[in-house]
Amino acid sequence: MRRETREEAGIVCGRVAYFASQPWPFPMSLMIGCHAEALSFEIAVDRSELEDARWFEREEAASMLLRRHAGGLMTPPPIAIAHHIIRAWVEDGHGFA
DSSP, X not given: OHHHHHHHHOOOEEEEEEEEXXXXXXXTEEEEEEEEEESOOXXXXXXXXXSOOOOOOHHHHHHXXXXXXXXXXXXXXXXXXXXXXXXXXXXXXXXXX
């Protein structure tokens, strides 16, 4: 997780906590979801890996979960592990903030 985050977004991570996992659509693969503590805050997107990356405040993420974000941004649907990672951070304070 630390290596991927640094390679794809340029963000250095410290503490990492496993959150959950779900099947990945490739045969015999598993996607894991984690919460991580950022040690750096500058983002350097590797455009061959990611289209975009940015930081969000907890309140802004909450509005995305409710589909009420002023800019029309939304979280992934509940079938996606990313939805549950974000919801846990917003509602329960899980993760590192």
